[in-house]
Amino acid sequence: MIQYKINELFETIQGEGSFTGQPSIFIRLQGCPVACSWCDTKHTWDIVLSDEITQDVMLTKSQETSQWAAMTAEQILALVKEKGFQAKHIVITGGEPCIVDLIPLCEAFELLNYSTQVETSGTFDIKVSGKCWVTVSPKINMRGGYPILDSAMLRANEIKYPIATEQHVDDLKTLLKKHDMDNTVIYLQPISQKKRATELAIATCIANNWRLSVQVHKYLGIE
Numbered sequence: 001m002i003q004y005k006i007n008e009l010f011e012t013i014q015g016e017g018s019f020t021g022q023p024s025i026f027i028r029l030q031g032c033p034v035a036c037s038w039c040d041t042k043h044t045w046d047i048v049l050s051d052e053i054t055q056d057v058m059l060t061k062s063q064e065t066s067q068w069a070a071m072t073a074e075q076i077l078a079l080v081k082e083k084g085f086q087a088k089h090i091v092i093t094g095g096e097p098c099i100v101d102l103i104p105l106c107e108a109f110e111l112l113n114y115s116t117q118v119e120t121s122g123t124f125d126i127k128v129s130g131k132c133w134v135t136v137s138p139k140i141n142m143r144g145g146y147p148i149l150d151s152a153m154l155r156a157n158e159i160k161y162p163i164a165t166e167q168h169v170d171d172l173k174t175l176l177k178k179h180d181m182d183n184t185v186i187y188l189q190p191i192s193q194k195k196r197a198t199e200l201a202i203a204t205c206i207a208n209n210w211r212l213s214v215q216v217h218k219y220l221g222i223e
């Protein structure tokens, strides 16, 4: 049985992409080798065995740490119920969640009529249920050296692409040209809410009929 390494489990409002505004339960998994320079969850990168903590300690974290609790899908489901979370949408994020098989986790929740979503960099095989909504946020030419997989682009229900420069836009267009993405929604997301990045994202969205994703939770000051 898979033991998922849970860095955080919390209920909030999804602030990005197609599910913006949706009450959601976030399951943040520990571990990511992709190494984006502007990553805002660098504490999730390393899996250090001595960082293992109990689920109770994980739930009461008051700051971002690299500590994680090992839990099966059933234990995560039981904890969600015990906490009395009301949201019916599960967001599996990281770190890079697709370094592990997420099918049992998706299916455990879907059996109880939760919807599921995964947020991934597109650099690992996406092992999720058929119903799971897949958000691929392609991380092109990052320090970890992982290419974007064709299979990830094909599975994507939406592309959510962080941008700050014209080069980022060009990289995305080059990637999209390689795939038939006609039925996939494309979001641009300004990196770190910077003014220049936001202006570039707005202009590029209008020019290409793409959508803007602005990380609503950051403007609201919520997790």
Ligand code: SF4
Pocket: 032, 033, 034, 035, 036, 038, 039, 040, 041, 042, 044, 094, 095, 096, 121, 139
């Ligand atoms: S893939 Fe995500 S978690 Fe990993 S380094 Fe990039 S932004 Fe951070």
